[in-house]
Amino acid sequence: MSTEPRARRLHPIIPLVTLIRQIPELLLPIVGVAAVSDGETLARPLLAVVGLLALVLAYQVLAWWRFTYTLMPDEMYIESGILSRNRRSIPWDRVQDVEIERGPLARLLGLAKVRLETGGSESDEGVLDSISFADAVALREEISARRGVAPASSLQMTAREPPVFTMTTARLFQAGLLNFSLVWLAVIMGGIQFLERLIPWTMKDIETWIGLHEQEIWGMVGPASVVLALVLFLALGSIAGVVQMFVRNYGFNLWLERRTLRRVRGLLTRSEVAIPLRRIQAARTSAHWLKRRFGLCRVDVQTMGGSSSDDVQELAPLVTSEEAAQLLAIAGNFRLIAPDRFQPVASAHRWYDAQTQALPLALIALVACFVWPPAWWGLAIAVVMGTAQIIGATPHGWRLEDDMLYVRSGWFGQEHWLLPRSSIQSLSLKIGPLQKNLNLATVCMDSAGAPSGALRIRNLPTAEARALIEKLRIHHRPRARAATEIADTVTQPTAN
Amino acid sequence: MTPPAINWTPLEPGQLKAMRIGVAISALVVITFVTGLDIGLYQDGKTSLGVIAAPTALFLLYQIIQGTRRRFRRWGYAKTEDELHVAHGVFIHTETSVAFHRVQHIDISQGPIERLCGVCQLVLNTAGTLNSKIKLPGLSRATAEALRDEIRQHIRADKE
Numbered sequence: 001m002s003t004e005p006r007a008r009r010l011h012p013i014i015p016l017v018t019l020i021r022q023i024p025e026l027l028l029p030i031v032g033v034a035a036v037s038d039g040e041t042l043a044r045p046l047l048a049v050v051g052l053l054a055l056v057l058a059y060q061v062l063a064w065w066r067f068t069y070t071l072m073p074d075e076m077y078i079e080s081g082i083l084s085r086n087r088r089s090i091p092w093d094r095v096q097d098v099e100i101e102r103g104p105l106a107r108l109l110g111l112a113k114v115r116l117e118t119g120g121s122e123s124d125e126g127v128l129d130s131i132s133f134a135d136a137v138a139l140r141e142e143i144s145a146r147r148g149v150a151p152a153s154s155l156q157m158t159a160r161e162p163p164v165f166t167m168t169t170a171r172l173f174q175a176g177l178l179n180f181s182l183v184w185l186a187v188i189m190g191g192i193q194f195l196e197r198l199i200p201w202t203m204k205d206i207e208t209w210i211g212l213h214e215q216e217i218w219g220m221v222g223p224a225s226v227v228l229a230l231v232l233f234l235a236l237g238s239i240a241g242v243v244q245m246f247v248r249n250y251g252f253n254l255w256l257e258r259r260t261l262r263r264v265r266g267l268l269t270r271s272e273v274a275i276p277l278r279r280i281q282a283a284r285t286s287a288h289w290l291k292r293r294f295g296l297c298r299v300d301v302q303t304m305g306g307s308s309s310d311d312v313q314e315l316a317p318l319v320t321s322e323e324a325a326q327l328l329a330i331a332g333n334f335r336l337i338a339p340d341r342f343q344p345v346a347s348a349h350r351w352y353d354a355q356t357q358a359l360p361l362a363l364i365a366l367v368a369c370f371v372w373p374p375a376w377w378g379l380a381i382a383v384v385m386g387t388a389q390i391i392g393a394t395p396h397g398w399r400l401e402d403d404m405l406y407v408r409s410g411w412f413g414q415e416h417w418l419l420p421r422s423s424i425q426s427l428s429l430k431i432g433p434l435q436k437n438l439n440l441a442t443v444c445m446d447s448a449g450a451p452s453g454a455l456r457i458r459n460l461p462t463a464e465a466r467a468l469i470e471k472l473r474i475h476h477r478p479r480a481r482a483a484t485e486i487a488d489t490v491t492q493p494t495a496n
Numbered sequence: 497m498t499p500p501a502i503n504w505t506p507l508e509p510g511q512l513k514a515m516r517i518g519v520a521i522s523a524l525v526v527i528t529f530v531t532g533l534d535i536g537l538y539q540d541g542k543t544s545l546g547v548i549a550a551p552t553a554l555f556l557l558y559q560i561i562q563g564t565r566r567r568f569r570r571w572g573y574a575k576t577e578d579e580l581h582v583a584h585g586v587f588i589h590t591e592t593s594v595a596f597h598r599v600q601h602i603d604i605s606q607g608p609i610e611r612l613c614g615v616c617q618l619v620l621n622t623a624g625t626l627n628s629k630i631k632l633p634g635l636s637r638a639t640a641e642a643l644r645d646e647i648r649q650h651i652r653a654d655k656e
Contacts, residue, residue, distance in 0.1 A: 304623060311625070425624030426594040433587055446624035469593065473579070 007068040007079070011111055011131050015060035022056060069128060071142065076116070078126065090116055090126050097260065097274040098140040102133070104268045112136035116143075117274055164261075164330055165316050165323065167252035175249070175318035176242030178291055180234075249317050256330060261315070275313050279303045281423040281447050282455070283334045284312070285324055286415045299324050301331050304448030311449030334404070334418045342397030342408050348438050349459035350393050356434060358386030388412070398457045400471060405445065407457055417455050423447040427469050431462070441465040445472070502581055502591075504572030510613035511634025512568045517609050519564050523556040573632050575643065578650065580620065582632050594630050596650035598622045604640050616640050620647070 030049050062082050070077040075091045097117035106112060112133040116126030131139070167175070250267035261275040280301045287297035299315040315327050321336070328334035365378030392411045399406040405424075407417040428444040435441060443465050444456040460468065527549070534549040566586050574581040583591040599620045606616040610633070617633040618640045635643070 425598050425622040426592055426627055426630060428593075428627060429591040431589045436589075444627070446622070446627040448623040448625060450625045452626060473593065473595065 005070050005072050007070045008131075009068055010064060010128060011109075011135075012064075013109060013111070014130065015057060015064045017105065017109070017111075017130075018060045018064075019053065019057050026052065026056065071139075071146075073146075076126070076143075078128075088126075092143065092146045095126070095143060096276060098143050099272055099274060100133075100136050100140065101271045102269065106130055106133075107270070110134075114139060161255060161257065163253040163255045165252075165254040165319070165327060167249055167265075167317060171318060172245055172249060172252075173242060176245035177238055178288075178294075178296070178318065179241035179245050180237045245317065252317065254315060254327075261331070263313070263315070273313060275301065275303055275315075277332065280332050281449055282420070283328055283331055283418040284415055285328075285336070286413060288413045289411065291318075292414065295321050297321065297324055299327050299331075302447065302449045302451070312451050328418070333420065336416070336418075337399060337401060337406055339408075341401070342395075342399050342406065344397050345457060346438075346440050346459050346461050346464075348440060349396055350390060352434075352440075352459055353389040353393055354386040358382050358389055361385065396458060398468075400468070405455075405472065407455060409458075419445060419447060419455055421472060424472060427472055429465055429469060435459065443468055502574045502576075504574050504581075504583060507568065507571050507573075507634030508615050508636050508639075510615040510636075511571070512564065514609050514613040514615055514634070515564045515568055516560055517613070519560050523560060527553055527556060568634075571634060575646075580630070580632070580643075580647070582630055592627065592630055594620055594622060596647050598624075599647055599651055602644045602647055604637075604644060606637075618643055 029052060059082075063080075066082050066085075067078075067080045069079070072089075075089045076095075078088045078090070080086050080088075095116050099115040099117055101113045101115065102111070103113075110133050111130040112135075113130045114128040114136050128136075128139075130136075247267045249265050251270075252265040253263070255262045259277045261277065263273045263275065265271060281304050282302040284300045284302070285297045286300070291297060296318055298317055299319060300312050301315055302312050304311070315331060316323070319327065325336055328336065359382075362379055362382035365375050365382055368375035368378060395411050395414060396409045398408070400421075403421045405417075405419045405421060407419070409415055424445050424447055426446045428446070430442045430444060431440075432442075438459075439462050440459045441462045442456055442458045443460060447455065457465075457468070530552045531549045534543070534546060537543045537548070538545045567584075570584055570586050570589060572583045578597070579593050579595050581591060581593045583589065600623055601621050603619040603621070604616055605619060610616055614636065615634050616637055617631060618635055620630040620632075622628050622630065
């Protein structure tokens with residue numbers, strides 16, 4: 001462990017790795033070059049492609065050479081830029097954590113991506129992509145030493161404390177089966193179609209080869225084969241769900257150390273994420289109807305200005321309601337409330353989406369039927385869609401209790417949001433053209449790291465919406481400290 | 497609990513002018529394109545002259561004069577002791593409220609058209625994500641600066 005300030009570089013293989021990563025982007029110019037030199041000998045376009053690759057590689061080598069990081073006594077310098085130099089200094093005081101992430105390629109090459117976690121909102125503030133794994137571990141220990149704290153757990157280390165949550169293999173399997181989704185079926189079908197186009201022969205050719213005529217195949221289709229196809233579909237969807245769950249969440253462990261939640265997971269890409277408790281803004285549990293039947297759900301938290309682009313972090317892919325309550329208690333002051341405590345929104349909400357979306361579609365389809373009879377399909381789709389929208393709208397409700405706002409929405413996939421009043425950054429009341437006549441309004445709550453369309457209470461009676469906004473307002477507190485701190489959530493509003 | 501009524505302050509008349517100029521510029525682009533299409537179709541003998549361009553021009557003229565006025569009238573702001581309220585929108589009317597101590601930093605911006613009309617825009621930045629910039633256009637420079645200074649006082653008092 002050297003201590004003298006020496007400029008270090010990323011792993012020398014990085015220019016090549018970056019080039020390989022860039023190949024999909026380079027494909028277009030390559031195809032362009034190939035198309036332009038159409039009809040000529042193969043040598044010239046090949047030469048052009050090689051030239052292009054060499055040029056990009058040279059650029060990457062230059063970029064690699066000009067990217068250095070230096071460990072200084074009080075801070076870390078990251079210098080980058082080929083022509084215009086950019087020096088960034090990250091004081092050790094501000095480094096809250098060091099994350100190490102390893103993708104499949106990185107594991108193969110013995111590399112690791114290091115991310116210095118600071119309070120900043122910029123996601124790539126202190127990223128070293130990538131250095132050798134041994135260097136990464138050493139760097140983390142060095143940084144920990146400089147920060148004057150004991151080194152944190154690493155991907156290889158076993159934590160001293162037992163994790164607060166672990167996904168066992170049985171649980172992963174259960175979660176995978178419940179993860180069954182038609183989206184996956186669509187992906188599979190799309191993949192098959194795509195492959196069919198790539199492969200020079202088609203199903204028809206195969207049929208011909210086997211010596212069967214189409215008619216004969218259709219003759220064989222009976223109730224049994226329909227059931228078989230259905231079973232096959234279900235099996236494919238379930239397998240896809242299980243595979244996805246294992247790839248994403250294999251070895252899922254969640255630790256709590258020094259007021260920071262640390263999550264390690266992944267089969268191919270092993271990732272480690274730190275979630276400082278004080279950055280947690282809101283919590284969410286989600287469960288589709290089947291999970292709800294078994295009393296299971298998934299738990300996420302919303303964090304402000306996190307290291308990853310996604311500001312909603314998964315705390316547990318599948319937990320029982322007791323485990324969810326425990327996790328939420330650890331994550332903050334989050335307590336789940338009984339389903340019957342939710343206050344419904346205006347009764348018109350139940351029909352609102354069906355009226356504004358499915359009904360116009362049905363009317364269009366009905367008119368189209370007269371011109372073009374096959375349009376009855378559109379009518380059928382509209383009926384199914386409208387029914388789904390009515391069912392989906394029914395559970396929408398909210399509750400304000402002990403400075404916590406609860407919002408429930410959706411039936412097929414139900415979400416419960418828990419938003420502390422102190423996390424609210426701004427409030428909006430929205431009245432659309434239809435809502436105006438019905439005297440309804442939508443209340444939107446913005447908070448740091450909120451995913452789009454996350455927290456809103458739709459179709460409240462306007463007066464009720466205004467009263468709610470008035471209650472949610474955090475009145476000015478003289479000498480109040482940084483309001484984002486979870487610590488001071490418990491504040492009584494001063495009378496206005 | 498009935499919330500207290502909000503006394504909305506309208507924007508400066510200069511903002512209406514600025515909005516009209518903005519709409520007029522886009523209208524000019526549209527009408528140029530449509531006129532070209534109209535003449536082209538006329539020369540092909542498919543339509544008579546002005547059958548597309550004339551209604552479009554009328555519609556755009558209506559937008560410049562009346563549509564802009566409607567939009568302008570729906571804008572408004574209100575400053576209370578510790579909050580700023582901003583309302584806007586004809587089709588979807590939105591009323592946003594932000595507490596001063598939630599403001600991270602404040603910008604005053606002025607584009608070329610706004611400068612011509614003597615108005616500027618106040619932007620309050622919060623730590624939020626979906627609606628992190630609360631924009632209030634159509635303020636006179638003096639009003640914008642007074643608002644900024646007052647909100648800044650609150651931020652400072654808060655951070656201490």
